[in-house]
Amino acid sequence: MAATALKVNLPFVDEERLGGLEKSQRLEIYERAECSRFQISQIEAMVADSGLRLVGKGALNNMRTRFVSNKNKAVRLIESHTCERTYAYRLEFDPGVVGYYVQPPCRGIERTNENGARHVSHATLDFLVFRLDCIELVECKTEAWLEAHEGKDGWHREGDGWTCDPYKQWAEARGLVFRVFVLTEPFANQLRTSEAMYATMDLPLTREELRVAERAIALLAKKPYSIEDMGETLPGFNGRIALSLLAQHKCYGLVQSTPFDLPQHFYLYSDQEQAGLADAQAFSALRTTIAQPADLDPLTTASATDLKFALKRYEIVQRIEAGLEKGSVRMRKLVAKVREAVSQGKPALSACLTQYAKSGNRESRLDPMAKKVLARRGRWYMPSMRVLTKDIGVSATRLKDFDPETYEAYLGAYLRQCRPAVRYTRGVAFAAARKEIEGQNPTTCTHSRMWWLPHHVEKVAPVNLEDAYYASYGAVVYWRLLAHAKSHAQGAVAAKEDIRWTESAQAAIAA
Numbered sequence: 166m167a168a169t170a171l172k173v174n175l176p177f178v179d180e181e182r183l184g185g186l187e188k189s190q191r192l193e194i195y196e197r198a199e200c201s202r203f204q205i206s207q208i209e210a211m212v213a214d215s216g217l218r219l220v221g222k223g224a225l226n227n228m229r230t231r232f233v234s235n236k237n238k239a240v241r242l243i244e245s246h247t248c249e250r251t252y253a254y255r256l257e258f259d260p261g262v263v264g265y266y267v268q269p270p271c272r273g274i275e276r277t278n279e280n281g282a283r284h285v286s287h288a289t290l291d292f293l294v295f296r297l298d299c300i301e302l303v304e305c306k307t308e309a310w311l312e313a314h315e316g317k318d319g320w321h322r323e324g325d326g327w328t329c330d331p332y333k334q335w336a337e338a339r340g341l342v343f344r345v346f347v348l349t350e351p352f353a354n355q356l357r358t359s360e361a362m363y364a365t366m367d368l369p370l371t372r373e374e375l376r377v378a379e380r381a382i383a384l385l386a387k388k389p390y391s392i393e394d395m396g397e398t399l400p401g402f403n404g405r406i407a408l409s410l411l412a413q414h415k416c417y418g419l420v421q422s423t424p425f426d427l428p429q430h431f432y433l434y435s436d437q438e439q440a441g442l443a444d445a446q447a448f449s450a451l452r453t454t455i456a457q458p459a460d461l462d463p464l465t466t467a468s469a470t471d472l473k474f475a476l477k478r479y480e481i482v483q484r485i486e487a488g489l490e491k492g493s494v495r496m497r498k499l500v501a502k503v504r505e506a507v508s509q510g511k512p513a514l515s516a517c518l519t520q521y522a523k524s525g526n527r528e529s530r531l532d533p534m535a536k537k538v539l540a541r542r543g544r545w546y547m548p549s550m551r552v553l554t555k556d557i558g559v560s561a562t563r564l565k566d567f568d569p570e571t572y573e574a575y576l577g578a579y580l581r582q583c584r585p586a587v588r589y590t591r592g593v594a595f596a597a598a599r600k601e602i603e604g605q606n607p608t609t610c611t612h613s614r615m616w617w618l619p620h621h622v623e624k625v626a627p628v629n630l631e632d633a634y635y636a637s638y639g640a641v642v643y644w645r646l647l648a649h650a651k652s653h654a655q656g657a658v659a660a661k662e663d664i665r666w667t668e669s670a671q672a673a674i675a676a
Contacts, residue, residue: 300342
């Protein structure tokens with residue numbers, strides 16, 4: 166077959182760029198794999214064009230890696246520093262692998278659409294692997310990706326693994342064996358240990374370390390040892406020797422499940438099957454331990470607004486439980502809710518979460534009125550907190566909870582604006598001025614148009630003209646600010662009702 170294959174018009178392979186196997190070595194493998202002339206030309210075309218494509222849109226979020234391959238004596242540019250790099254390490258450690266190429270193009274892959282139409286496309290898979298007696302086409306996927314795409318585009322489970330029918334059929338027609346490498350999470354232990362194993366391949370063991378390694382292999386033939394136990398039993402044994410033995414497949418370990426830097430837990434085995442079973446059991450326990458709950462507590466996704474007020478409510482709950490406050494009926498119900506949540510193993514703070522973030526009644530509409538009134542202090546009379554909160558329809562307690570700094574500043578400015586007796590007189594004048602302008606259009610209610618108001622208030626209050634001026638000008642500005650605040654509030658309430666209607670409709674559809 167090799168002599169016949171040489172007569173086939175094969176594509177040119179730039180071995181200087183690709184490294185890896187020479188043409189004669191590839192032809193020998195084709196002969197052992199009993200490939201036809203068509204299959205040889207197809208595989209050679211894949212080798213020639215391997216590693217040339219730009220990153221596809223499916224890999225834009227990956228970190229590309231320049232992987233220096235000892236087995237190929239060349240650099241391999243792989244498109245994932247996690248999934249594909251982990252498999253590249255496996256190929257480097259596998260004595261049955263002669264060489265491999267990355268991103269081989271696969272042209273003319275046929276699929277049948279749902280409507281029965283034939284669809285032909287091109288794809289670029291991850292690895293073309295030359296073994297001693299066969300050639301493999303390998304696609305690397307994470308377990309999460311496969312589960313999300315099960316039943317789509319031909320992806321499905323096959324035995325203990327996965328496959329893709331269009332890729333498999335295309336590969337078999339060209340004398341290739343199609344495989345899917347599945348990277349299960351968490352993969353950090355496996356990747357870190359593989360990196361360390363690969364690093365030892367460039368640093369051969371010394372003569373003394375080789376002697377210790379041979380004795381360690383003899384001990385492992387009798388029973389498994391942890392790296393720590395082996396070091397105590399065999400002086401001179403260390404992690405570097407263990408990594409070298411693992412890389413050469415002279416022993417096997419808990420590569421997938423156990424961090425190598427925990428020598429008391431990282432066990433070494435002489436039997437590969439025993440090591441695989443132990444590693445799988447430990448990995449299963451690891452995944453169970455670190456798995457996230459199916460239903461996350463609302464606290465984990467709470468907005469900053471809801472978390473802020475949950476903390477404040479929880480402080481009140483703690484004071485009530487400590488007997489420092491009696492608490493309102495609503496807060497005592499919250500205390501009972503918190504106790505119930507704690508008894509069920511849930512966070513106490515979770516029971517205190519609000520729904521303010523979904524409501525139109527948010528800080529952004531409650532305190533601007535107070536801030537604007539506060540910004541104009543000193544130039545006209547400021548009404549009391551009681552008047553302000555009544556006008557905007559919010560209790561003083563809630564306003565204080567939303568913005569305690571603005572609340573305290575407003576209250577202080579109100580008390581300091583004048584003496585108590587004058588403050589009372591101007592309050593009466595302010596009420597009289599508001600009574601006169603409440604029917605006015607806020608847009609046209611200006612100082613120039615309401616020039617007569619101070620003189621009118623002086624007569625009807627009755628107060629002196631100075632107090633009438635302060636109160637009248639204050640009433641004009643306040644009336645304009647209040648109209649703007651009410652307009653904003655109506656829009657917020659409308660948005661709130663839209664949210665509630667949408668949620669109700671979604672719940673009805675789900676039911």
